Amino acid sequence: xxxxxxxxxxxxxxxxxxxxxxxxxxxxxxxxxxxxxxxxxxxxxxxxxxxxxxxxxxxxxxxxxxxxxxxxxxxxxxxxxxxxxxxxxxxxxxxxxxxxxxxxxxxxxxxxxxxxxxxxxxxxxxxxxxxxxxxxxxxxxxxxxxxxxxxxxxxxxxxxxxxxxxxxxxxxxxxxxxxxxxxxxxxxxxxxxxxxxxxxxxxxxxxxxxxxxxxxxxxxxxxxxxxxxxxxxxxxxxxxxxxxxxxxxxxxxxxxxxxxxxxxxxxxxxxxxxxxxxxxxxxxxxxxxxxxxxxxxxxxxxxxxxxxxxxxxxxxxxxxxxxxxxxxxxxxxxxxxxxxxxxxxxxxxxxxxxxxxxxxxxxxxxxxxxxxxxxxxxxxxxxxxxxxxxxxxxxxxxx
Numbered sequence: 001x002x003x004x005x006x007x008x009x010x011x012x013x014x015x016x017x018x019x020x021x022x023x024x025x026x027x028x029x030x031x032x033x034x035x036x037x038x039x040x041x042x043x044x045x046x047x048x049x050x051x052x053x054x055x056x057x058x059x060x061x062x063x064x065x066x067x068x069x070x071x072x073x074x075x076x077x078x079x080x081x082x083x084x085x086x087x088x089x090x091x092x093x094x095x096x097x098x099x100x101x102x103x104x105x106x107x108x109x110x111x112x113x114x115x116x117x118x119x120x121x122x123x124x125x126x127x128x129x130x131x132x133x134x135x136x137x138x139x140x141x142x143x144x145x146x147x148x149x150x151x152x153x154x155x156x157x158x159x160x161x162x163x164x165x166x167x168x169x170x171x172x173x174x175x176x177x178x179x180x181x182x183x184x185x186x187x188x189x190x191x192x193x194x195x196x197x198x199x200x201x202x203x204x205x206x207x208x209x210x211x212x213x214x215x216x217x218x219x220x221x222x223x224x225x226x227x228x229x230x231x232x233x234x235x236x237x238x239x240x241x242x243x244x245x246x247x248x249x250x251x252x253x254x255x256x257x258x259x260x261x262x263x264x265x266x267x268x269x270x271x272x273x274x275x276x277x278x279x280x281x282x283x284x285x286x287x288x289x290x291x292x293x294x295x296x297x298x299x300x301x302x303x304x305x306x307x308x309x310x311x312x313x314x315x316x317x318x319x320x321x322x323x324x325x326x327x328x329x330x331x332x333x334x335x336x337x338x339x340x341x342x343x344x345x346x347x348x349x350x351x352x353x354x355x356x357x358x359x360x361x362x363x364x365x366x367x368x369x370x371x372x373x374x375x376x377x378x379x380x381x382x383x384x385x386x387x388x389x390x391x392x393x394x395x396x397x398x399x
Contacts, residue, residue: 034199073372092208110134110189169308212246219375227247258330259273273300273310334362
C-alpha cells in the first residue's frame with residue numbers, strides 16, 4: 001500500500017496544490033524543509049524527547065473490560081490519546097510543525113480550529129517555543145467550545161472570530177489561508193488535519209503516525225498478535241491517518257473510518273464527505289467533499305465541532321477508492337449513546353469526535369465475536385463538549 005504521495009503531492013488522483021500563485025513558493029519551501037527535517041536525526045531526537053517528556057507519550061493502550069462486557073463481543077482496547085497534554089492527539093502534530101517552524105526561522109504560528117483542540121495545541125506549542133500565535137475560529141464553534149477559547153487566550157494566542165458561511169471549521173480554514181498570504185514571510189501555518197495543499201496531508205500524517213507505531217507495539221505486547229480491526233473517527237482525518245498508517249500493509253487488519261452522519265445522511269444534515277459527497281477541490285486539495293450540482297461547497301453538520309467539516313483528507317479518499325479502509329457513518333444520537341456508555345462504564349469522558357468511533361464499535365462488537373481484538377482510537381477527552389451535550393439534551397427533552 002502506497003504511503004507517500006507523488007512529486008506533485010497526489011495520492012492517486014487526490015491531493016495536489018490548488019492554491020494562489022503567491023502561496024506556491026511557500027509550499028515548495030515548506031516541503032523541502034520538511035523532507036530535510038524528517039531525515040535529520042537531531043530533529044527526530046528532539047521531537048521524540050518533547051513528545052515523551054512534555055506531551056506524555058507513549059499514550060496507554062487500555063483494555064476496556066466493562067465496555068467489552070456490555071457490548072457483548074470483541075475485546076475492546078482504547079488508544080488513550082485523551083491522556084496526552086492538552087487532551088487530544090493534536091499535540092503530536094503541533095509540536096512537530098512548531099519545531100519545523102523554528103528550524104525555518106519563523107516567529108509566528110497561525111492555525112484554524114473547529115473543536116478548539118488544535119487551536120489549544122498550537123497555542124501550547126507557541127508558548128513552549130516562545131512564538132506569537134494567531135488562531136482563526138468560527139463564531140459558532142467559539143460559542144460551543146468556549147472553554148477552549150479561554151485556554152487559547154490564557155496561553156497567549158489571539159483568537160480571530162470568523163463570521164462568514166456557517167462560522168465553523170471550513171470558514172476558519174478559508175480565512176486562515178487568506179491571512180497567511182499576507183504574512184507568509186514570518187508566519188508558519190499549522191494545519192491541524194491531513195487536509196489542505198501538499199505537503200500538509202503527508203506531513204500531518206507523518207507527525208501523527210506515532211499513534212499507530214505505539215499501538216502496534218502495544219497490542220503485540222498485550223495480546224501477542226495484531227488486532228482484527230481498528231476504528232477511528234474521520235473529519236479531516238488526522239487521528240485516523242495516524243493510527244491506520246502503521247497497519248496499512250497488514251491485509252488481515254480491517255481499518256474502519258467513521259464519519260459524522262449528523263441527523264442522518266438522507267436529511268442532508270451531516271458531514272459524511274466520503275459516504276455522501278463527490279470529488280472536488282477544497283482548501284487547496286482534490287478529495288471528496290460535500291457540494292451541490294454547481295460545485296458550491298455545502299454546509300456540513302455534526303454535534304461534534306471537530307467533525308463538522310465538508311471535506312476529507314486526500315489520502316483517505318485514496319484509501320476509500322482502493323478499499324483499504326472501510327468508511328461508514330454514525331449519527332449524533334448514536335455518538336451521544338456511546339459517550340454515555342464509556343463515561344458510565346469506564347469512568348472516561350470521550351470527546352464527541354471519538355464517541356463516533358465508539359458507537360461504531362458498539363455496532364460491530366457482537367458480530368466480531370469474543371475472540372476478536374479491536375482497537376478504538378480515543379482521539380480526545382470530552383471536557384470541551386459538556387456544555388454542548390447538556391444543551392443538546394435539554395433541547396431534545398423539550399421536543
